[in-house]
Amino acid sequence: MDMHATKKKLGIKEKYAHMTRGLDWETSYQPMDKVFPQATFEGIKIHDWDKWEDPFRLTMDSYWKYQAEKERKLYAVLDAFAQNNGHLGLTDARYLNAIKLFLTGISPLEYVAHRGFAAAGRNFPGVGPRVACLMQSVDEMRHAQTQIHALSNYNKHYDGFHDFKHMLERVWYLSVPKSFFDDAFSAGPFEYMIAIGFSFEYVLTNLLFVPFMSGAAYNGDMATVTFGFSAQSDEARHMTLGLECIKFMLEQDPDNLPIVQKWIDKWAWRGVRVLTLVAMMMDYMLPKRVMSWKEAWEIYFEQNGGALFADLARYGITMPECLKQCSIDKEHIGHQAWATFYQYGGAAAFHTWMPSDDEMDWLSAKYPNTFDKYYRARFTHWRDEAEKGNRFYSNTLPMLCQVCQIPMLFTEPDDPTTICYRESDYDGEKYHTCSDGCKHIFDNEPQKYIQAWLPVHQIYQGNCFPEGTDPTVEGFDPLAKVLEWYHFDNGHDNLDFEGSRDQANFAAWRGMATKNT
């Protein structure tokens, strides 16, 4: 008789324990505090790294197996999309502008996140978080690569996709997401985990990916949905890491609470400000809309974030004070941001436009308290003027917030007709911020934020022209020179959607795809 003595396989709990408990060692050539020099300066006290538990208990073999499978699925879709001219199945060429903003403003941050988690993992003396950070670091690299690959198909056909890396380091609105990540990366490893792992990944990432990717599906962009959901499938693991990290810090020592709370307050507000760009994408840039920014905020922040903070209350964590302002802001920020980009549409690497009557009706229905009262008349006026040939472009430059780097476009919480300015004095200079939240952050760490590279200041200082530019020559056009330095194709990448090369090409190619002439 054949006897099968199958060895019993290890369960995931045991496998995870072997990987994260048995493989580490105490260094002997160098003392541990020299090997991990960033582990203590932030003031976070850790007594027992073995208390760290990754609830997914993912081991390296499963990690590579599932990630490889995800890649195979993703690239099969990307190939099919490209081979079948998938771009002609989009609802409307206006949609492309949302993904131009995604490629230039978000994909490069995936790469910075890759570096940030690699650094955090290197700096944690505990194996559990080190392994989790390693996996997230590899994930983030994958996100950057797959997004760039997916969107490179659009670069073959449309304007504005050609030089995202160069733009990220220079362009005024891209300094908003860039400075957000630079701010986190230049903090210590624990703050980085609260900034990106917890505040961004756990509290805010759903607001970016879920409604936006669903929106891409709704607008016929199979390539973006696929990379979006493929990235998002890693996100559940990242969110769990963020939550685990905060619980771990709070359980390790009661002295950690005030430090962690301060970071949550800071990073929740930093994140919320960055998401202004997403509010605008959802309410204005998706031709077919899944939900409004306000609805997304209510589901993913008010309900979900509410549940989270109710849960963390047992550690003494409270909901950041500044987030209370968001229940007012949610009805305004998308409109205010789009109005700003419309006016500065000459200096953006994507097209802008005013909504149609139907779209304005949708906005009034979704924003019954604010759209008709504060925005509709202005938008209708701009549209009427554009139809008469007077498309309005602002030729001045806006003042930027010293912290979030967003132009001063937000209004006072209690008066949507007055722009909100806050001012701080530091070392004999005045610094301006857009809100109580940003002012508070500035006042806590002025030495850090006075170093901000603010694009508008830099332009005025003459640092944003191509080499060899002489600003004293007759007829010098500073804006044109700045756009040249940005590598914008002036007249094609920027200006109104109406009359753009994208609009004309999309219409012509779609015509060729459906007719025999």
Added chain:
Amino acid sequence: MSKVFIAFQRNEDTRPIIEAVLADNPHAEAIESPAMVKIDAEGSLVIKRESIEELIGRSFDLQELQMSLITISGHLDEDDDQFKLSWLN
């Protein structure tokens, strides 16, 4: 009690998973949007390996969920037999 949730891509792999989750968690509610399904549940939500295996007729490793997971909310506890989300308050 707060709600936990889990969202999946909508495809042939997740159809039986969603069916099993809804059967095992009568208090859960599925909300469909383009390309995804979000399942909300008061307090907690459990995904059982056995229930999925019964529907698909093969053995299933719960870590396969990672292939089509979009997002989750709540504390997670996963072992070989179940994947559980809950709020502790």
